[in-house]
Amino acid sequence: MTPEIMSILGAVIAVSFGAIGPALAEGRAVAAAMDAIARQPESAGTLSRTLFVGLAMIETMAIYCLVIALLVLFANPFIH
């Protein structure tokens, strides 16, 4: 297996597994926020602001994986 194939596989694995966790977490966060808004519609503004900040935090994990995948593909120090 050449280093090119290995780095492609590494990028694929990083992105695919790195997307699962944040996807589940964002789904749960949005579901909980929907639930809370349904119970207390008057607090929708506060809830959605907090939700957006939280979603950005969760998304960080997926972005880390994406950056690592792109580094492996385009700036791999072991391939010249």
Added chain:
Amino acid sequence: MEGNPLATLILFHIGPVPISKPVVTTWVIMAVIALVSWLGTRRASVEPSALQSTLEIIVETISDQISAIIQKDTWPYLPLLGTLFLFLVVANLSAVLPDVQPPTGHIETPAALAVIVFLSVHYFGIRKRGIGPYLRHYTQPSVLLTPLNVLSEITRTFSLMIRLFGNMMSHEFVLAIVVFLAGLSKPIFLQSWLPSSSGRRSVASRHDGKLI
């Protein structure tokens, strides 16, 4: 390295310092923001012009959002946070102009912004609480956790940088892949619009079987 989307295009040199394309884009964005702000507040009056009203609405919206989060007087923090917000909005949306790549999609602009935020956190912390209590908060809740507290300062800055960079770069990448897949079916007038230089070339060179 022509197909590397992470490499930056060097436009010219000032002395020994190379000036890249994102830096020039940043300068243009700074000039545009400064010019619009100056035009809007040049003859500020109680009966405002359309531009002054618009600017006041923007500033008040930012101030309201900040005060809803920090629950304190926003005035000490508004200049820095508002400027960061305006710059990031203009920079991230600058991709809608033909042949302009957002400077935040290259690592050095997010890194510079993260350094500014890193320094200003300490500045505001020391100004608010004094240097002794500020340094003491690193030993909370226990002295044993001091290394972790110091480490979290560094990782937080790093995370700020990588988040913005990853978001904007992936945005460019996804557009480039869509353009490449669409191929000839895309309208001519979109040719110059969509990310033409780095992203698409790298995807195309991948297709030819050349990795890196």
